[in-house]
């Protein structure tokens with residue numbers, strides 16, 4: 459055996475060892491990062507799946523884990539799947555005397571519904587929405603269940619009407635994806651036609667999305683190599699070349715040209731918005747409106763940021779919402795959480811502040827955004843899940859565990875701060891609506 463041949467054999471053995479070691483490291487990483495409990499049942503993306511989720515495994519409240527500031531337990535308000543959450547929501551509404559339950563079917567001949575609780579009061583309006591970004595709905599759903607518990611046996615006389623909108627994007631929530639059944643980001647899609655026409659005709663690369671589309675939208679099925687080597691390296695590379703803030707800016711500004719891409723804003727107003735827009739007609743004359751839209755994914759883990767469009771919320775938040783850790787104007791792209799949003803349009807807020815006809819109406823439409831993991835982990839999960847959704851639908855349930863864990867941190871501490879801050883903020887918004895209504899009526 460000559461020396462060159464020996465060298466070749468040594469190289470081959472080294473390569474084999476490196477490959478085996480890489481596979482072991484990737485598997486270890488994968489087990490480490492996906493350790494939040496059970497996996498998602500393998501639900502087909504099409505066809506009837508209403509029987510796949512059993513509601514038998516509801517967690518039982520552990521009364522020893524009472525959250526002192528609100529006197530409620532936390533874990534039992536959280537669900538492991540959309541149908542479990544919806545079933546709990548409907549049960550909780552049925553326990554409140556006089557409460558109405560409205561169900562809107564989002565996808566015909568399917569079991570994806572938006573459920574709405576109406577607890578009628580005599581003045582003002584407080585609206586609370588969960589799950590516009592699908593997978594983010596588990597936090598908002600839990601807050602709504604806790605609120606319903608707090609509202610039991612309470613008189614509504616002199617109180618605002620409370621409307622809890624559960625699972626605004628039920629398909630996304632059921633399949634642990636941020637986007638809806640048409641791959642549309644509902645919080646980039648909430649625009650009346652005239653506004654939409656302007657935004658859709660703007661340069662799709664206005665914030666640099668198209669320059670990065672190959673990194674955001676690989677057109678093939680995802681792999682563990684993507685998850686643990688290619689994507690992290692790609693993010694490090696682009697962060698150095700472009701800067702992390704610019705990547706966020708490019709991503710969240712969204713795009714209206716690639717229906718398979720992440721952050722796609724759609725080409726028309728989506729069904730969820732149309733249904734809620736029409737349904738809300740009954741409240742269009744309300745004057746003192748507080749609206750909270752719950753999201754997760756940005757900020758320090760478990761900490762909430764109040765995002766708004768400046769204006770009266772910015773001026774008066776110390777009066778109405780004491781204790782909110784951070785208040786940021788996202789329409790100006792201010793702050794660590796609201797930064798990068800200055801070119802983003804189609805927020806739910808933009809559409810629904812136009813719903814209330816009265817010129818004197820005082821509306822606070824606010825996003826309560828809870829932090830989860832780092833921005834890189836969140837972006838990585840979104841890219842991988844979207845690859846699977848488009849190019850390997852049979853594997854989507856597996857890759858959806860990445861988005862679930864990036865937007866829904868299933869630790870006791872995180873859940874506790876969601877319930878704690880979620881309930882306190884919602885009750886402040888109810889109180890603000892009550893007092894503002896009184897002031898407007900001069901009583």
Ligand SMILES: [Zn+2]
Pocket residue numbers: 591594645753754755
């Ligand atoms: Zn969101």
